[in-house]
Amino acid sequence: xxxxxxxxxxxxxxxxxxxxxxxxAYVVSHGHLTPGGGFQGGATIAGAGILFLxxxxxxxxxxxxxxxLYSALEGIGGLVFLGAAMLGIGTAFFYNTLWHxxxxxxxxxxxxxxAGYLPIMNLAVGLKVFTGLVSAMAAIxxxxxxxx
Amino acid sequence: MNGEAILPYIIIIPLFGAFSMPIVSLAGRKxxxxxxxLISALTLVVASALFYHVWDTKEIIVYTLGAKTPxxxxxxxxxxxxxxxxxxxxxxxxxxxxxxxxxILYSIGYMKHDTGLEKYYTLIxxxxxxxxxxxxxxxLFNFYVFLEIMSIASYALVAFRNDTWEGIxxxxxxxFVGSIASSFVLLGIALLYGQYGTLTMGYMAIKxxxxxxVTAKVALALFIAGLLFKSGASPVHMWLADxxxxxPSSISAMLSGLVIKIGGIYAMARILxxxxxxxxxxxxEAYNQPYINMGAIGWVIIxxxxxxxxxxNAMAVIQTDMKRLLAYSSVGQIGYILLGLGIxxxxxxxxxxxxxxxxxxxxxxxHALMKALLFLVAGAVIHEVGTxxxxxxxxxxxxxxxxxxAFLIGAAAIVGTPPLNGxxxxxxxxxxxxVFNPVxxxxxxxxxxxxxxxxxxxxxxxxxxPSERIANAEDPETSMMLPxxxxxxxxxxxxxxxxxxxxxxxxxxxxxxxxxxxxxxxxLISLAGGA
Numbered sequence: 264x265x266x267x268x269x270x271x272x273x274x275x276x277x278x279x280x281x282x283x284x285x286x287x288a289y290v291v292s293h294g295h296l297t298p299g300g301g302f303q304g305g306a307t308i309a310g311a312g313i314l315f316l317x318x319x320x321x322x323x324x325x326x327x328x329x330x331x332l333y334s335a336l337e338g339i340g341g342l343v344f345l346g347a348a349m350l351g352i353g354t355a356f357f358y359n360t361l362w363h364x365x366x367x368x369x370x371x372x373x374x375x376x377x378a379g380y381l382p383i384m385n386l387a388v389g390l391k392v393f394t395g396l397v398s399a400m401a402a403i404x405x406x407x408x409x410x411x
Numbered sequence: 412m413n414g415e416a417i418l419p420y421i422i423i424i425p426l427f428g429a430f431s432m433p434i435v436s437l438a439g440r441k442x443x444x445x446x447x448x449l450i451s452a453l454t455l456v457v458a459s460a461l462f463y464h465v466w467d468t469k470e471i472i473v474y475t476l477g478a479k480t481p482x483x484x485x486x487x488x489x490x491x492x493x494x495x496x497x498x499x500x501x502x503x504x505x506x507x508x509x510x511x512x513x514x515i516l517y518s519i520g521y522m523k524h525d526t527g528l529e530k531y532y533t534l535i536x537x538x539x540x541x542x543x544x545x546x547x548x549x550x551l552f553n554f555y556v557f558l559e560i561m562s563i564a565s566y567a568l569v570a571f572r573n574d575t576w577e578g579i580x581x582x583x584x585x586x587f588v589g590s591i592a593s594s595f596v597l598l599g600i601a602l603l604y605g606q607y608g609t610l611t612m613g614y615m616a617i618k619x620x621x622x623x624x625v626t627a628k629v630a631l632a633l634f635i636a637g638l639l640f641k642s643g644a645s646p647v648h649m650w651l652a653d654x655x656x657x658x659p660s661s662i663s664a665m666l667s668g669l670v671i672k673i674g675g676i677y678a679m680a681r682i683l684x685x686x687x688x689x690x691x692x693x694x695x696e697a698y699n700q701p702y703i704n705m706g707a708i709g710w711v712i713i714x715x716x717x718x719x720x721x722x723x724n725a726m727a728v729i730q731t732d733m734k735r736l737l738a739y740s741s742v743g744q745i746g747y748i749l750l751g752l753g754i755x756x757x758x759x760x761x762x763x764x765x766x767x768x769x770x771x772x773x774x775x776x777x778h779a780l781m782k783a784l785l786f787l788v789a790g791a792v793i794h795e796v797g798t799x800x801x802x803x804x805x806x807x808x809x810x811x812x813x814x815x816x817a818f819l820i821g822a823a824a825i826v827g828t829p830p831l832n833g834x835x836x837x838x839x840x841x842x843x844x845x846v847f848n849p850v851x852x853x854x855x856x857x858x859x860x861x862x863x864x865x866x867x868x869x870x871x872x873x874x875x876x877p878s879e880r881i882a883n884a885e886d887p888e889t890s891m892m893l894p895x896x897x898x899x900x901x902x903x904x905x906x907x908x909x910x911x912x913x914x915x916x917x918x919x920x921x922x923x924x925x926x927x928x929x930x931x932x933x934x935l936i937s938l939a940g941g942a
Contacts, residue, residue, distance in 0.1 A: 334433040334529070341430030349423065356419035357477040 266320035276318035283311040287389075294385035295378040301388025308389070309396035321404050328401050333394045340391030347380040347387065414464035414472045418494060420457045421504060421543050424450060429536040436529035444519050447532040451512040451539065458508035458543075465501035469919065471934035472496045473549065480938045481611065489611040489935060495549025497931065498920040499772060503546040503677050506776050509901075510668050510783045511539040513894040514661040520890040521661055521790055531571060538564040538665060542673045549935070551600050551610045551686075558596065558674055562589045562641075565670055569658045581657035588640060588650040595637030599630040606630075612686050613935035620691045623703050627687070631708065634682050642675020644749060645719040648742045652726070655741065656734035656799075660790025663734060667741040668783035672775050676748050680771075683708065683752075684924045685931045689759045709757030716753050717854045720746025724861035728868070733799040734789050736865055737782065740825065743862055744778045747771075750855060751840045754847050759925065763846045768921035770839030773913060777824070777832045777905065784821040784898040788814055791891055795884040801869060806877030810884045815873050817895045822866040824902050827859060832902050835909030839917075 267273060290297075291304030316324045351358025361368045362379025370377040428450030436443040465472060474494040475481045481489035496504070515535060522528060541561025548554045566589060570582025604610055606626040607618040619627050643651035651671065655663050683689070687703060695702035723742030730736035751771025758764035791814050792807065793799050808815040824831035827838070837859070845852030886892060905912060923930060 331437060335437060338430050338433040342427070342434075345423065345426055345430060351477075352419065354479060355475055355477055356423070359477065 266322060268318050268320070272318045276314050280311045280314055283314065284308055287311065287393075291385050291389035292382065293375070294389075295381040296373065296375070301385035302392050304385070305389035305392025306396060308393040309400070312393070312397040313400050316400060316404060324401060324404070328397070330398070330401075333398045337391050337394040337398070340387045340389075340394065343387035344384050344391070347383045350380060414461060414468070414470075414496075415474050417457055417460055417464070418472055418474045418496065418547065421454065421461060421547060422540060424454050424457060425536045425540040425543065429533050429540065432529055432533040432536065436532075440528065443529060443532060447515050447536065448512075448519070450536060451508070451515045454539065454543070455508040455512045458504045461496070462501040462505040465496060465498055466916065466919075469498070469923075471923070471930055473934050473938060474547075475938075481935065482938065488609065489614050492553050493549040493611055493613075493935065494547045494553075495613065495931065495934065496547050497923045498916070499677070499680065499924050500546045502772065502776060502916065502920055503673060504543055506779045507539065507542045507546060507669050507673065510779050511535070511542075511665060513783060513787070513898060514665050517664075517787055517790070517891055517894040518659075518661045520888045521794055522659065525572070525659075527571075531568070534564045534568050534571075535662070535665070538568065538670070542669055545673050545678060549612050551603065551612060551615065553610075554612075554678065554681075555593075555597055555600055558641075558678070559593060561670060561674055562593060565589075565662075565666055568662045569654045569666070571659055571662065578657045581653040585650050585654040588647070592637040592640030595633045595640070599633035599637065602626050602630040602633070611935065612681070613932045616686050616688050616691075616929075616932050617936075619687060619703075620695070623692070623695070623701050628703060631682075631687060631703070635679065635708070635711070638675050638679045638682075639715060642671050642679070642745055642749070643742055644675075644715050644745060645722040645742065648719065648723065651742060652735060652738050655738035655786075656732060660734070660786050660793060663737075663790070664783040664786035667738065667786060668779040671741065671745060672748070672779060676745070676752065676771070676775060679712075680752055680924060683756060684926065688926065688929065688932075689756060690925070690927060690929070693760065705759065706757050709753045709755070709759070712749055712753035713757060713851065716746050716749035717851065718746075719743070719749060720858035721854065721861070724858045724865065727865035728861055730865075731801050733792065733801055733804070733869065734786070736801070736869065737785050737789060740785075740862060740865060741778075741782055743858055744774070744782070744825065746858060747837065747840050747855065748774050748778070750844060750851065754843055754851070755921070755925075758843075758847050763843045765918065765921050765925065766839055767843035767847070768924065769913060769917040770836055770843060772920050772924075773839060773917040774833075774836035777836045777902075780898055780901050780905070781821050781825045781833060784817060784895060784902065785825070787891070787895050787898070788818045788821065791887045791895070792884075794887055794891070796881055798880065801872050803878060803880045805872055805875040805881070807873045807881050807884065809877050810881050811886050813886045813892060814895070817899050818873065819870065820899045820902055822870060824906070826863045826866055830903075830906050832905035832909065834906065835913055839913065 287304045287307030290299040290307055291301055294300030348357045351360030359379040368376055368379050368382060435446045476492040478491055481491045481493045483490040538561060541557050541564060544557030545554060548557060566582055566586040569585050570578045572578045606624060607615060609615050609618060640647050655667050658666060689705040692702045692705050720743050723739050723746055727736050727739035730739060748771045751767045755764045755768030824833040827833045841852055841855055844855050
């Protein structure tokens with residue numbers, strides 16, 4: 264017996280997973296402009312991953328999910344965040360040198376390419392939260408103690 | 412050397428190490444272990460430089476995150492996160508970095524047979540990071556964030572060996588108790604923020620002095636309750652006796668040696684002396700203004716301290732589990748530190764209070780070294796013999812002579828035998844408590860009597876007739892032996908210069924903490940000109 268949730272749920276999931284992913288990516292990339300940000304957007308994208316896990320079942324998830332890749336990506340997310348925080352170390356830790364001195368992300372406030380390191384940090388946090396939450400859900404699904 | 416330039420690296424280096432650990436560990440276990448040791452060694456170097464700088468200049472370092480000054484444009488109050496390091500903070504940073512380095516070095520040999528080690532080393536670096544952050548922060552919410560980083564890493568590490576139910580049960584218990592304690596602290600911070608509209612500790616102190624409301628008193632009560640939980644004081648020490656023995660021994664060393672002190676004692680001292688300034692409250696009292704009675708707070712802490720040091724040490728005597736004995740002994744020693752802190756507050760402004768406070772700080776450092784050593788020895792015994800039941804460990808001195816020697820030094824130091832480091836700090840606490848109130852001195856001595864009984868019992872077992880169980884045991888490999896010997900060396904060397912260390916480091920640290928000239932507030936406000 265397969266552990267997916269049937270053809271109706273799978274079809275719906277196929278249709279909605281890309282939309283959820285796009286909406287999450289929008290929340291992440293507009294984190295410095297609109298409500299939400301890296302964490303919220305990352306959690307939304309992770310929602311797509313969890314929907315995949317539920318709709319297609321654990322066996323399909325095992326084939327598509329690579330533990331080492333996800334944990335390396337999570338580390339990269341953290342490192343990018345730390346690197347963005349260290350850009351202005353000459354003045355202070357977390358000094359927003361991109362916003363004050365450029366050369367990128369120093370546009371008009373309210374536009375996409377503004378706010379200095381904030382978009383970079385949002386992307387990094389989004390990556391970290393997405394990979395972390397998907398890994399946590401995969402671990403919980405793997406370690407369940409009951410069998411269907 | 413510029414202290415402000417090196418301060419952020421105390422956070423950056425362990426954070427970088429922890430984040431890059433999943434990537435580095437793809438290169439294999441050797442790379443992972445080397446990376447963890449390298450990162451913690453670098454942290455120790457930076458911590459030593461920071462300590463030397465603060466000790467040398469006797470000035471409080473104020474570091475602003477994200478800008479040159481903490482003051483916003485056009486406003487005259489600090490709006491940014493600041494890190495503020497005085498001598499007490501620097502001492503704590505050095506202790507944390509040293510003991511963490513020892514624990515990580517020890518883990519190479521001790522955790523050899525475990526799986527999932529990339530998570531272990533990531534978590535241990537994050538635990539170190541959280542403790543370092545608490546020691547350097549000057550912002551209340553930043554303090555809470557680091558407290559949670561530290562706590563969550565330690566919950567996970569207590570339950571790291573999840574093949575037995577003991578670790579999982581202890582981890583869950585620790586998590587529940589720790590979360591309750593954290594929520595007390597968070598509620599206290601929320602009340603203060605709602606009342607005074609700032610989170611910077613130095614500025615909060617000014618605001619509380621201008622208007623010491625009931626809210627501030629309720630928040631203080633919540634802080635003390637939460638932090639007594641975190642430090643494992645009686646009557647809420649029950650989680651400690653489960654969590655510390657269940658963790659892997661290298662983690663037990665960090666939990667007992669560092670976490671309960673940084674997350675409990677240090678945080679309490681910081682809040683009591685830097686936010687609720689006792690000197691200013693005395694001045695307010697003299698002028699018949701509304702004030703907060705810090706002397707009474709000191710007595711509350713003294714009462715808890717007396718309970719803790721009697722119950723902790725007495726419970727240690729009757730344990731048959733070696734690590735549980737050490738955990739209860741930690742509860743007892745926390746009692747001494749709390750006693751010093753309480754007397755420092757109740758006898759504020761007198762010589763006695765200063766000596767008691769210096770003794771508390773001194774004992775915090777000493778106990779971190781001693782208890783780390785003892786837990787590492789317990790770990791070596793478990794590693795070699797496979798049991799921690801004292802009834803089966805008879806005669807260990809024959810087969811594990813070096814380990815037994817390390818235990819002998821640690822036990823003698825914790826009891827307070829003169830040529831070792833525990834003597835000086837305990838003496839300062841006995842002396843000040845006897846001068847302050849003879850009954851407290853008597854209680855402290857009774858606690859030590861119990862403590863001696865507990866450790867003599869273990870030594871008696873170790874030097875007893877060899878049992879069959881230990882016939883094949885031998886001293887552990889170098890990577891486990893080296894941290895133990897380094898800790899023994901630290902204990903002996905610190906024991907050789909007790910009064911020099913006390914006069915040159917601990918008394919100045921106590922004086923800086925008491926802030927007779929409002930140094931902590933001054934250091935912050937002096938930056939206002941540059942806004």
